[in-house]
Amino acid sequence: MNVEDCFYLGYITKTKGLKGEIQVYFDFNQYDELDLDAIFVEINGKLVPYFVSSCKLHPNKTGYFFLEDTDTIEKAEKLLKKKVYLPNSKMPEREDDEFYYTDLKGFIAIDSKAGELGEIMEVLEYPQQFIAVVSYKFREVMFPLNEDTIDSIDEEEGVLTVTLPEGLIDIYTSEK
Template sequence: MDNRSGSLLEIGKIVGTHGLRGDLKVRLHSGTPEILLDADQVTLHLPSGEKLTVEPTRQSLHKGQVLLRLQGYDSINQVEPMIGAQVLLHEAQLPELEEDEYYWADLKGLQVVDQQKGVLGKLHQMFNTAAHDTYVVTGPYGEVLIPAVAQFIQEIDLDQRVMRVDLPEGLVPDEE
């Protein structure tokens, strides 16, 4: 294993197994699957709290998710405890970002404030759809799903840890 410089960034989560040979289903938070398909090393932050650095022996796309087989793990029984693990890559393994692009690790936990409704809560999760990424915010309005598109996102201030949005009527439910 090599020791790469740069911090580890969460790019996805193991959401299940596939078949009996130890393939893991990875749901990426965002971006293109090539970042994981091309990775020669990944780090898993297991539900137990342990961090495990492993080498993929097989990576492929399957129904919008990445199937990952790891060296030394060749049965479903060995990989089942990995379900729920965060998948991390070294920053150096990731492509350079464009001006208005962010890593999920930078966005997670931001306070989200709507121009009309005020504080919506914290950015809790993100998932990818065919059309765009979607932010999941949890707070006083319950769970609010926000399409990650320029027309709704006014500003992302990483220094202040705030995302300012202007959402249309109906996207935010009435306060719980």
């Protein structure tokens, strides 16, 4: 299994108890809709399958897992800070009208004052907000994606129109 054939779920944050239980933090929003009978853990650039003996999901984007063959704290500690994936075939089906900020990757961002900023290279998810990353005038520029900044989204044309806070672009483009 390759990373390209999978989608990112989150990462292993800590162990719990002495019997190999691990906590997974989910970066994936619909984690409670997933079939979690097996997960893939990225170890040394390769995806290693682990069968899930049991898991308890919590509303704070975490879950506690017992994995087969991981029955001691020593085995579980080797998995700390590792990324967790599932095969693309286990991705929940989306409704036709569902649109997420992460879908904006690849869109062209246009600011109402500065004009075209460039293609959105990445959409980062932080606990409080989403951040778009564009390359503008050979500099990486980051700006928030929210109701206050987004003017319109043209899905057919792949264009995001924004009004960024005064001076935000200057922070990135001014010479230091």
